[in-house]
Amino acid sequence: xxANMARRLKSQGFPITAVYDSNREIAESLATELGxxxxxxxxxxxxxxxxxxxxxxxxxxxxxxFAQTGDSLLQGAEGRVFINCATLxxxxxxxxxxxxxxxxxxxxxxxxxxxxxxALEGTLYLMCGGKKAVFDDLRELLEPLSDGGKLLSxxxxxxxxxxxxxLVNMVMNINTAGLAEGLGLASALGLxxxxxxxxxxxxxxxxxxxxxxxxDMVNRDxxxxxxxxxxxxxxxxxxxxxxxxxxxxPLAATTKAQYDKLVALGFGQLDKSAIAELTFPGRGKSS
Amino acid sequence: xxANMARRLKSQGFPITAVYDSNREIAESLATELGxxxxxxxxxxxxxxxxxxxxxxxxxxxxxxFAQTGDSLLQGAEGRVFINCATLxxxxxxxxxxxxxxxxxxxxxxxxxxxxxxALEGTLYLMCGGKKAVFDDLRELLEPLSDGGKLLSxxxxxxxxxxxxxLVNMVMNINTAGLAEGLGLASALGLxxxxxxxxxxxxxxxxxxxxxxxxDMVNRDxxxxxxxxxxxxxxxxxxxxxxxxxxxxPLAATTKAQYDKLVALGFGQLDKSAIAELTFPGRGKSS
Numbered sequence: 020x021x022a023n024m025a026r027r028l029k030s031q032g033f034p035i036t037a038v039y040d041s042n043r044e045i046a047e048s049l050a051t052e053l054g055x056x057x058x059x060x061x062x063x064x065x066x067x068x069x070x071x072x073x074x075x076x077x078x079x080x081x082x083x084x085f086a087q088t089g090d091s092l093l094q095g096a097e098g099r100v101f102i103n104c105a106t107l108x109x110x111x112x113x114x115x116x117x118x119x120x121x122x123x124x125x126x127x128x129x130x131x132x133x134x135x136x137x138a139l140e141g142t143l144y145l146m147c148g149g150k151k152a153v154f155d156d157l158r159e160l161l162e163p164l165s166d167g168g169k170l171l172s173x174x175x176x177x178x179x180x181x182x183x184x185x186l187v188n189m190v191m192n193i194n195t196a197g198l199a200e201g202l203g204l205a206s207a208l209g210l211x212x213x214x215x216x217x218x219x220x221x222x223x224x225x226x227x228x229x230x231x232x233x234x235d236m237v238n239r240d241x242x243x244x245x246x247x248x249x250x251x252x253x254x255x256x257x258x259x260x261x262x263x264x265x266x267x268x269p270l271a272a273t274t275k276a277q278y279d280k281l282v283a284l285g286f287g288q289l290d291k292s293a294i295a296e297l298t299f300p301g302r303g304k305s306s
Numbered sequence: 307x308x309a310n311m312a313r314r315l316k317s318q319g320f321p322i323t324a325v326y327d328s329n330r331e332i333a334e335s336l337a338t339e340l341g342x343x344x345x346x347x348x349x350x351x352x353x354x355x356x357x358x359x360x361x362x363x364x365x366x367x368x369x370x371x372f373a374q375t376g377d378s379l380l381q382g383a384e385g386r387v388f389i390n391c392a393t394l395x396x397x398x399x400x401x402x403x404x405x406x407x408x409x410x411x412x413x414x415x416x417x418x419x420x421x422x423x424x425a426l427e428g429t430l431y432l433m434c435g436g437k438k439a440v441f442d443d444l445r446e447l448l449e450p451l452s453d454g455g456k457l458l459s460x461x462x463x464x465x466x467x468x469x470x471x472x473l474v475n476m477v478m479n480i481n482t483a484g485l486a487e488g489l490g491l492a493s494a495l496g497l498x499x500x501x502x503x504x505x506x507x508x509x510x511x512x513x514x515x516x517x518x519x520x521x522d523m524v525n526r527d528x529x530x531x532x533x534x535x536x537x538x539x540x541x542x543x544x545x546x547x548x549x550x551x552x553x554x555x556p557l558a559a560t561t562k563a564q565y566d567k568l569v570a571l572g573f574g575q576l577d578k579s580a581i582a583e584l585t586f587p588g589r590g591k592s593s
Contacts, residue, residue: 132509132510144508144509146505170508172501172504172505174497174501174505175497175498179495179497182495182497183492183497183502183505186488186491186492186495186497186502186511187488187505187506187509187510187511188510188511189484189487189488189491190484190485190487190488190506190510190511191509191510191511193480193481193483193484193487193488193557194480194481194484194510194511194513196480196557197476197477197480197481197484197557197558197561198477200476200477200480200548200555200556200557200558201473201474201476201477201480203553203555204473204476204544204547204548204551204553204555205470205473207547207548207551207553208466208469208473208547208551209462210461210462210466210469210470210473211462214459214461215470215473217459218433218459218461218470218474219474219477221431221457222419222431222474222478222514223419223474223475223477223478223481223514223515223518223532224473224474224475224477224478224481224514225513225514226481226512226513226514227509227510227511227512227513228510231510245510257491260491260494260495261487261491261494264491264494264495264587265587266490266491266494266585266587267585268487268490268491268585269487269560269563269564270480270483270484270487270557270560270561270564271484271487273556273557273560274484274557276556277556277557298553298554298555300551300552300553
């Protein structure tokens with residue numbers, strides 16, 4: 020994801036001065052391609068660039084690259100701006116913002132709801148959280164990544180973009196698990212599933228996941244775009260937010276239980292559409 | 307609904323010879339408007355018309371108009387065709403088909419997923435179940451009701467259209483209950499709900515019910531298009547079908563429990579969007 024974002028920005032005339040990856044070979048290959056420096060230490064990135072994008076897999080990795088001791092992006096960070104694109108627990112974004120500000124830097128949360136190919140095409144869906152002035156200053160850089168800004172939104176304070184992304188995925192997961200039940204029952208009833216999908220698409224049952232996952236559920240094509248494990252994780256983040264607010268969300272909880280079950284069955288790395296393995300007759304997983 | 311269907315057919319050049327309603331005044335008023343006969347007995351309708359549309363509120367009413375003794379549409383029904391538009395338990399449609407055939411008549415199930423105004427405009431979404439030959443013979447009559455046939459589908463044997471309608475509503479109800487959770491949590495987190503709905507609409511959280519119910523959930527505008535009681539009933543029909551097939555559908559069951567809860571709180575006559583009363587903070591119903 021980070022590599023394709025760098026390629027896109029380079030193609031739009033922005034100089035890419037430095038790249039870093041925990042896998043050194045990947046960093047060197049990309050650096051050669053982009054005419055950038057492959058850094059072996061995080062602090063070298065901070066020294067070489069004014070604006071630094073970070074894309075890491077999880078909370079722990081984010082805290083590690085913004086470590087308060089040892090090699091860290093925070094070393095010599097005064098005046099730098101960090102744009103943090105990983106999907107993290109909202110409180111981690113706030114922690115990173117505080118650490119960045121303590122080091123004299125600024126940060127922006129830029130949550131993505133998109134695929135790797137969209138990064139290269141510059142059509143990322145970007146939801147930003149942070150200080151509005153920081154967002155406004157970075158708009159020129161973010162627009163070429165987000166279809167000229169059409170897919171760019173300022174959501175609110177740091178952490179709120181991550182909250183909203185968790186909400187998007189929570190609702191998406193519910194709709195996915197619900198669609199799997201509808202198609203599974205249609206299959207059990209012997210209905211023509213192509214016709215069922217057409218009727219769903221023309222009625223109150225229509226949804227984005229019907230378009231993206233409906234046919235895959237029928238065909239058991241679970242090549243991964245967004246994994247079942249990821250779905251379970253994001254629904255879990257949303258449920259934790261709900262718990263903190265004293266809200267009871269039974270659909271979200273039931274959906275998380277279904278994805279947890281799928282993960283427990285060893286299918287966590289399949290696409291979220293694999294939830295249909297729990298609801299179609301004859302797939303052997305329905306209890 | 308039946309009155310508007312009759313008005314539409316009349317406007318398209320089909321003669322309406324007879325009308326019947328359990329409320330005599332309604333039948334007389336409509337008969338005067340359409341130049342038809344207001345029947346006081348069901349058998350008069352059968353005597354006066356070749357093709358007879360039925361639109362009743364529930365299973366019991368359907369069995370009553372097709373009673374095997376006493377006044378009934380089945381009296382003198384040889385050669386008649388019945389088009390049954392009520393949403394019923396699938397097995398009732400099969401029972402009516404058997405009774406009609408025993409009387410020398412034919413029947414077609416024509417499930418609707420539409421509103422009363424769409425009947426008048428001739429843009430009903432019609433899902434038909436029955437013998438394919440019966441459907442084909444009636445196509446000329448059904449097309450002016452369904453946007454020239456664009457919204458007309460042959461689903462399969464009698465009862466399968468009702469099954470599919472129950473599935474459509476089951477999935478719609480899940481999506482509605484899930485959306486209410488997403489917007490409720492967004493509200494609890496202090497996010498701008500107009501922005502949240504926009505982001506949902508542009509991402510994997512998008513759905514038809516986001517368009518039809520999202521704003522109403524935020525504004526607590528629960529004027530009834532499709533009642534919460536109806537939602538509970540239809541999810542129940544689908545769950546019964548699943549149970550008969552040995553399928554476990556936890557999302558559908560959780561959704562039905564939410565709608566049952568809403569009905570128990572006395573809100574069954576509100577629109578299905580009222581499910582948000584259970585999930586928004588400060589609305590006093592969240593446990």
